[in-house]
Amino acid sequence: MGLSVYMQDTHITTQQLSKALYGINKDDIYEDYINYIEALEHRIESLDDFMSSEAMFAQDMAYEIDLCNN
Numbered sequence: 001m002g003l004s005v006y007m008q009d010t011h012i013t014t015q016q017l018s019k020a021l022y023g024i025n026k027d028d029i030y031e032d033y034i035n036y037i038e039a040l041e042h043r044i045e046s047l048d049d050f051m052s053s054e055a056m057f058a059q060d061m062a063y064e065i066d067l068c069n070n
Contacts, residue, residue: 016036017040
């Protein structure tokens with residue numbers, strides 16, 4: 001999955017979470033909302049790992065391009 005697709009998917013999840021939490025009070029938080037928050041936290045942590053692997057791939061590609069040009 002490409003980085004832009006992953007980030008778009010995460011952005012949509014964030015928007016859905018914001019809509020779900022809009023206008024609720026602390027006393028109104030249900031288990032579903034807590035599950036949504038935990039799922040979003042997990043996706044953000046996964047994004048960190050994905051971004052570092054994408055950065056390494058880009059670095060490797062730049063190195064290969066540099067070798068071909070010299």
